[in-house]
Amino acid sequence: MTELVPALPEESFRRVLCVVAHPDDMEYGTSTAVARWTARGIEVGYLLLTRGEAGMPNPPEETARLRLAEQQAACAAVGVEHLTVLEHPDGVLVYGLDLRRDICREIRRFRPDVVVTFGYAVETPMGYDQADHRAAGLAALDAVRDAANRWVFAEQIDDEGLEPCDVRWILLPAFAGDPGRTHGVDVTGEPLQRGVASLEAHARYLAALPDHPAPADFIPMFLALNGKEMGVEHAMLFRARDLQAPPALLIEDTVDDS
Template sequence: MESLQTPARVLAFAAHPDDIDFGAAGTLAGWARSGAEITYCIMTAGDAGGFDPSDRSGVTELRSAEQREAARRVGVRDIVFLGERDGYLEVNHAVIARVVEQIRRVRPDVVLSMHPERNWDRLQASHPDHLACGEIVTRAVYPAAENPFAYPELAEQGLQAYKVPWLWFYGAPRERENTAVDVSSTVDVKLAAIRVHASQHPDLEGMDASVRRFLQDNARRHGLPEGASAETFHAVGVNTPETIAGF
């Protein structure tokens, strides 16, 4: 993974505003500091989030603003909102085509996504929208994005087929983790980004402490030095020198 410490272009997908910040903001902040160009794509409007029952009409606008500010703190300027209904995200060709469009537009070295497999150790990590996000992105990465005959309307718009080198999943079941990124130097950036999503977290101090413990546990499990913090991923080589393509 040494060559992937600073990819040139990264495209990070999430089901809801705040998912990326919990799952990968430390890694992304480090890459941004080193010059990576990073794009976020948020699939749903986040309209089922929050705790205030009195005014639901402004939830989407609020959560989109929170995500933009959180991204700014991480070092990300380019954000795309697909606007699907929160809680109703489905694996279908309409959404897959929109994801392929983003992949062909950005042409990233690394695609980040939520994991498509359910995590039975922590079911809260496996919201149905999270699982759908992972499956949608996986289908978009392979074979759709690299198949010149898939979604021909995209090619007609000048968005030609593109082979994604790496697909990194965050929120993976522990048995799938194969990559740990030391985020000790960007923990404060990650937590600052998470805290921006105040509409979703009634106990910010408790959330802060829980995230710190979780990151330190990741580091211990993956053999990093005592006191370090880590984000973990299931990294999949899609089109690398080691992968066999064409089947």
């Protein structure tokens, strides 16, 4: 019998910061976990690196206003009150020091013990990933380390009054069958419903995408596949890294030597 994916140790979570490139990125399943966390009293913040202004045929400024309003409604659906939106250019997000600096600043401000971000691989189970997603994921991973080092972006400490912040967990969303998945979150019931509602809040954006399926049709479907791997009805899976745990290689060496 295949071993079930274990639950995340979310009882230790206090504050979670989700770092993504665009409005709507969180709403393709991950917001179901957010709905569960906020219901349990965990504070969740979103950091969007762009306003999503290149995602619709409307003029960019009009699109940015529309997508921000829809993102605010999506946040309300899952209990997120802390939303920060930066103005890096949509569609041409650049990995580099400017992006790392801005993410680092928000980590030091919000002081999460958990950071959720997306993968930085070119190829994913859904196909080739979009360039902004890859830049955001890699910059977020590096910014977690930056935020803990008082000598990196020291002006944020010396001039802005921020303090270094040690993040314990990094979570990357995963899918059923992903060999890197390590943990899951049971989102059966209300968290699933609220997560679907959060994607439905992007109504005008979704209407501009040809043949986009209804959120209520496909979100429960793929989260049910995830659920089978956790032994529950619906689940969100993650690749989780505990930054306070010893590297796996050291643990294996200790076991071998005993």
